[in-house]
Amino acid sequence: MRKPTCLAALSMIALAASAQAPAPKPEQVIAYRQSLFKTIGWNFAPMGAMVKGSKPWDGAEFKRRSIAVAFAAVQLDEAFAAGSDRGAVTDALPAIWENPDDFAAKLKAFRQASNALRVAAAGSDQERIKAAFGEVRQTCGDCHETYRAE
Numbered sequence: 001m002r003k004p005t006c007l008a009a010l011s012m013i014a015l016a017a018s019a020q021a022p023a024p025k026p027e028q029v030i031a032y033r034q035s036l037f038k039t040i041g042w043n044f045a046p047m048g049a050m051v052k053g054s055k056p057w058d059g060a061e062f063k064r065r066s067i068a069v070a071f072a073a074v075q076l077d078e079a080f081a082a083g084s085d086r087g088a089v090t091d092a093l094p095a096i097w098e099n100p101d102d103f104a105a106k107l108k109a110f111r112q113a114s115n116a117l118r119v120a121a122a123g124s125d126q127e128r129i130k131a132a133f134g135e136v137r138q139t140c141g142d143c144h145e146t147y148r149a150e
Contacts, residue, residue, distance in 0.1 A: 027088040029079060030084050063118075069118070
């Protein structure tokens with residue numbers, strides 16, 4: 001009987017703590033965003049090398065890296081909080097916050113393509129995997145074209 005009481009108490013403490021947590025500062029959001037993109041790049045580059053044939057194909061490594069990209073992709077929504085257009089050096093253009101619906105659509109396309117790559121990489125059909133990789137690359141480019149300073 002004691003176990004449910006402890007769990008209930010811990011749940012109430014966690015809920016109270018999260019309700020009182022201050023909003024992150026813009027520079028924290030920017031650092032978080034940049035860490036996600038570094039994670040994506042860290043994992044995307046070796047997959048690209050495998051797709052191009054400049055690195056030997058390793059299905060297990062490709063699968064692992066596709067999971068990392070898909071995981072980071074789902075976290076990007078909270079990485080562009082209002083006010084995070086300033087507070088630290090960033091390549092994010094003001095157009096992100098000026099066109100939130102279009103930007104959200106591009107993030108959604110990236111998230112969906114990344115998840116489709118993860119699903120494809122779970123199999124062994126390299127042509128399907130390579131096509132899914134190309135879709136992710138396309139969604140990256142579509143967003144960077146409008147919303148990232150190069």
